[in-house]
Amino acid sequence: MRPEADAVLAELRPYPEDGSRADGPVAVDATDRLLLDEAAPLIERDPDGVVVIGDRFGALTLGALALGAHGVRVHQDAITAEAALDANSRRVTQTLWAGHARSAANASVPHEPAPLGMARHDRFEPSLLAGARLVLLQLPASLAELTEIAEHVALHADPAVTLLAGGRVKHMTHAMNDVLAASFGQVSASLARQKSRLLIAREPRSDVGPLTCPVTARLTDREILGAIGTPEGAPDAGLTVVAHGAAFAGATLDLGTRFLLAQAHRWPDLSDAEGTLAAAPHGPNYLDGRPVAVDLGCGTGILATVLALRYPGAHVLATDRSAAACASARATLAANGVRAAVVRGDAGDSLPLPDGSADLVLLNPPFHDRAALSTDAAHRMFATAGRILRDGGELWTVFNTGLHYRRALERAVGPTEHVAQNPKFTVTRSLRKVLTDRSVERR
DSSP: OOHHHHHHHHHOOOTTSOSOOTTSOOSSOHHHHHHHHHHHHHHHHOOSSEEEESOSSSHHHHHHHHTTOSSEEEEOSBHHHHHHHHHHHHHHHHHHHHHHHHHHHHSSSOOOOOOOOEEEOSSOOHHHHTTOSEEEEEOOSOHHHHHHHHHHHHHHSOTTOEEEEEEEGGGOOHHHHHHHHTTEEEEEEOOOBTTEEEEEEEEEOTTOOSOOOSEEEEEOOHHHHHHHTOOTTOTTOSEEEEEOTTSTTTTSOOHHHHHHHTTGGGSOOOTTOOSOOOOOTTOOOTTSSSOEEEEESOTTSHHHHHHHHHOTTSEEEEEESBHHHHHHHHHHHHHTTOOOEEEEOSTTTTOOOOTTOEEEEEEOOOOEETTEEOOHHHHHHHHHHHHHEEEEEEEEEEEEGGGOOHHHHHHHTSOEEEEEEOSSEEEEEEEOOOSSSSOOOOO
């Protein structure tokens, strides 16, 4: 790899961490380096039309710029990955520009260095890939997500595009080759290096389509029907869910959410409010006296849609760090004829809510970050719930029983009780602490 790229990669950090934790994430892994090594001659021949998808901490985007790419377009599903790229971009700006200037001066025909830059696409959309001739991809764990990416690259990128998709060998399967082969005429694998490997796809197929994602399904599970108050067997009973490839659980009802919905008869009664949520000229007023319910970590928006159907007079908000989840939730809400505010943010940090204003929060927190076990996001979500709930407001959480979150919930929110438990999941109810010494009575 060029010294300019090595110098940039050496400065990256696994934001928000500083990289000093022995068991923590690394900012640049073997897959990043293998992707950049394979991309280097392609970028040298054609520095335009480079797209990066799934960059974790900015190594691929900033590495491609250090290799001479012009105006890299980038899409990161997780807003936390966007924040990491921003932080690392600020960290390496001077090194990146200095290396770029040296390369231009040392060229066979010295010239002014071309402008550096990146264009972020918050949504996975055709304009991200229009005219792309090189796509660098960290392989996703989900075949559905890989399918959506491959189909879009084949349809919208330049016909001469090369897709370099890298991953850890232990997480790769032959099914990934099959997914790429459905959209490309030529698919090959690189030799493994430091337990990483690349899949290389070329020659987009002309017969791709219609698009596989988003997937739409009609769910008629009894837990959903009970939560929205629809009798089984009623005409048009059920809920429509729409899922993009990167959305957790796809167009299905995951087991944790199912168990939480089964307790809906014990959720607080928010049905006293009248009217429906209507957009005011300057946005909704969440302090207008109507109840506020939040789906924290909304995924495809099933819980947000249930809240909107169950409490038609309430303000309903949904949030997730994933762009695919937010797009899915918006589509799910629309498919069921209800409205809610959907906000992309890290652990609810972007919710447009004053502190102490929510009556009810539903939470099915993640416990994996890609392939790694991580409960960091769950604890940040507990803190958000404690901040946005009013005194006496309720947080209902479902989690894997082995995670033992009860004490953490009591610290972040308030008195917490086990409501239900099965061999895999636990549902708890947490009451927001009041600001007096008196204990909170149950409703």
